[in-house]
Amino acid sequence: MTQHDTVGILLTNLGTPAAPTPAAVRKYLAQFLSDRRVADSLPRPIWWLILHGIILRVRPAKSARIYRRIWTSEGSPLLVISQRQVSALQSVLDERCSVPVRVELGMRYQEPSLGEALQRLHADGVRKLLVVPLYPQYSAATTASTFDEIASRMKGLRWLPALRFINGYHDDEGYISALCESIRPVWAKRGPPDRLLFSFHGLPLRHIDSGDPYHGECETTVRLVCERLSLGDEQWALSFQSRVGREEWLRPNTDELLWQWGKEGVKRVDVVCPGFSADCVETLEEIAIRGRDTFLSAGGGALHYIPGLNDRPEHIRALADLAFSHAGDWLNG
Amino acid sequence: MTQHDTVGILLTNLGTPAAPTPAAVRKYLAQFLSDRRVADSLPRPIWWLILHGIILRVRPAKSARIYRRIWTSEGSPLLVISQRQVSALQSVLDERCSVPVRVELGMRYQEPSLGEALQRLHADGVRKLLVVPLYPQYSAATTASTFDEIASRMKGLRWLPALRFINGYHDDEGYISALCESIRPVWAKRGPPDRLLFSFHGLPLRHIDSGDPYHGECETTVRLVCERLSLGDEQWALSFQSRVGREEWLRPNTDELLWQWGKEGVKRVDVVCPGFSADCVETLEEIAIRGRDTFLSAGGGALHYIPGLNDRPEHIRALADLAFSHAGDWLNG
Structure with missing residues (x-):
């Protein structure tokens, strides 16, 4: 077996500032x-x-x-968690694959950049590359932007790899099941909440109107999780967070909904953020800190943030299965 | 089954002028x-x-x-043959696949352009796209250029397909076997030639020196065919055609070698061009007309050009197998 049989798996995410300055x-x-x-x-x-x-x-x-x-003593949560995802996936694949596999991390913005990750894989003789943007729901602003950047960095390579690019996995069996498994233990311990809120990053409505499938994919994810958890319609809601600018964005808005629920005197809300594959400022600060403040200030009882899938074994298993479903022929040699 | 389950297969080749003017x-x-x-x-x-x-x-x-x-009454040979490849592959896949498949043709230069082909597939709801550049041997000048152009046209799409991009198939079982099956009937009819020449498009040596795997892939293709046909070392040669400019290119040069063989009084040469998936000006004019003139003028006996794989059933079957080996999970639904 030559070095050229090595399969590269490039996990990508959005990125983070290098320091909180x-x-x-x-x-x-x-x-x-x-x-x-x-x-x-x-x-x-x-x-x-x-x-x-x-x-x-x-x-x-x-x-x-x-x-x-x-910020943690190890650095930016998104980066730290992403690195753990990479090494956990590397271990699982090392065990399951009959060819050498090299998992790398590339961030769309800042470090480690997609360009560097590609260069490293290329220098190591990877000629079969599976790109897995860790965005379960497709949007042009995240998924397509990642593709654009990878394609642009590939212009500098003379020997392009065979490329497989995943454009989402919002209804993937393993992903849905990992989401359910991240919710169930919390409820087993504390009992179910009055409401479960699914909060996704928002998008300007203009994107959706021009054909971006993001909204529908978020809805499908939520429906599949609710079916699996046998939730009635009154027990959950879907909302969108992180709005900026003056345009109309997807609705309802997460903080407005939490404020309204607080006003209504809802006793307990659990919030889960299925669109974020790793906890980051949008989940840890915007939901778990600020969202909680909003809900409590308005009169709500308690808000629990259900941690992201991060490097949970079910999540890593789902990512390994995803890699196999897209590149099983490569990974089995 | 929704329209979105349609799998797109984009066959690409170099392209041709629209008219011989x-x-x-x-x-x-x-x-x-x-x-x-x-x-x-x-x-x-x-x-x-x-x-x-x-x-x-x-x-x-x-x-x-x-x-x-x-030029033919139907138009440019490359375009006419490519269109036949598309419809033959469409028929084979329609029979073999359990999901709707849409085969399209895109040329790197001129019409039908890669951009138009992508737009057509996209408009028809193709969200899973397999790109098959019909270059069995990888070179940046052909394969990577195709990728660059596809990526650049994708910048205009909001909803990118899941993409699989094949970067060559120089040692593919079906391809090698199709090459052998294109040679054997000629020999069965006329007997084997004194020499079999494998002529590939050349490249500047600078490309190879900077890491392009093209040369080695051409050599591997030739070795595999010669093994399959049980050819001894004296019965064949590998050469490179279509040199332009003043740089050093891959050697030996096809026309120089044909001239030399003519001078040596070789009686019969068969030429096969495994790098060209469809006959075109480089095979029909440069080899079958000019190469023949060169060989005969120098004193050679007879030169037969073995037609390209074109839309031969073995070739189409090989392409269908290639599609299945890269996207079997999509094609089987």
Whole structure:
């Protein structure tokens, strides 16, 4: 067996600032908000002026304070968890595969970049590459942006790998089952909540109207989980978080819904965020800290955030199964 | 079953001028020779001046005369054959697959373009796409250029398909076997030749030195065919055709070798071109007409060009098997 039989698996996620400081956050936001797949509503020169003239002067300091609330001694939660996912998946695949496999991490923004990850895999002779963006629900702003960046970095390679690119797994059996298994133990211990809220990252309605399947895929994920958990219609809701800008976004808005439920005197809400494969500022700060504050301030009883799938064994098993379902012929040699 | 279960298979090849006229050839060459993966030895502005100042003034008329020699009443051989490949593969897959499959043709240069082919597949709801560049041996100038163009056209799509991109099949069982089956009937009828020449498109040595696997893949293809046909070392040779420019290219050069064999008084040469999946100007004019002239003028006895795999049933079966080996999970539903 030659080195060229090594199969590369590239796990990708969004990325994180390198440090919870205004300078590091500015670098991260500058890259993130320059992505045409993310910020596409204004002509580029106008957007450039707003981005560099206003946003990147004001937001980094505020965002850095937010990141500081969730930062760990090991670093950014998203990065730390992603690295654990990589090594856990590597172990599972090492055991299950008959060929050498190399799992790498690449972030769309900041480090480790997709370009570096590709270079590392390429230098190690990987000529069969499976790209797994860790976005279960497809959106152009995340999934397509990842593809664009990978394709652009591939322009620098003379010998392209055979490429397989996964564009989502919102209804994948293993993923749905991992979600259920992340919820059940919490309920076994504490009993079921009055309401289970599924909170996904929002998107401008304009994206959905122009054909992005994200909304429908979020709904399907939720339906499949609710069926599996035998939840009645009054026991759950679906909402969208992280809205920015003045456009209309997907509704209902997570914080508005939590405020309303608090006002209604709901006793206990559990929140799960199935769109985030790893906990990050959007789940740890926006939901578990701020969302909880909102709910309690409005008069709600208790809010529990159900941790992300992260490196839970069921999640890693689901990712390994996903790799096999897309590249079983490669992985079995 | 929804429309979204339709699997798209995009067969790609190089392309052809739309007509054997200087104007059509100029359009084709302008696009072909502007490709950075093809013409990469000079800085872009200098190349642009040479291309537009000299090459595109001189070559189209000469090339048009060459194309006229092989043009058919149906049009350009490459295009006509490619369209037959598409419909033959469509029929085979319709029979073998349990899901709807849509085979499309896209040419890297000129029409039908890769962009149009992608748009058609996308508009028909194809969300699983297998791209099969009909280049059995990988080179950046062909295979990677195809990937670059597809990726660039995908920037215009909001909902990207799950993508599988094949980067070659030089040692594929079905392909090797189809090559042998294209040679055997000729020999059964006329007896074996004194020499079998495998002629591949050449490449600048600089490409190979910088890591392009093309040369080695051509050699492997030839070795596998020779083993299968039980050919002794003196019965065959490998050469490279279509050299342009002043750089060192892969050697030996096809026309030099044919001239030398003619001088040596070789009685019969058969030429096969395994790198061309469909007959085109490089095989029909450069080998079957000009190569033959060269060999006969130098004193050789007879030269037979063994037709390309084209839409031979063995070739279509090999392509169907290739599709199944890369996307069996999609095609079996």
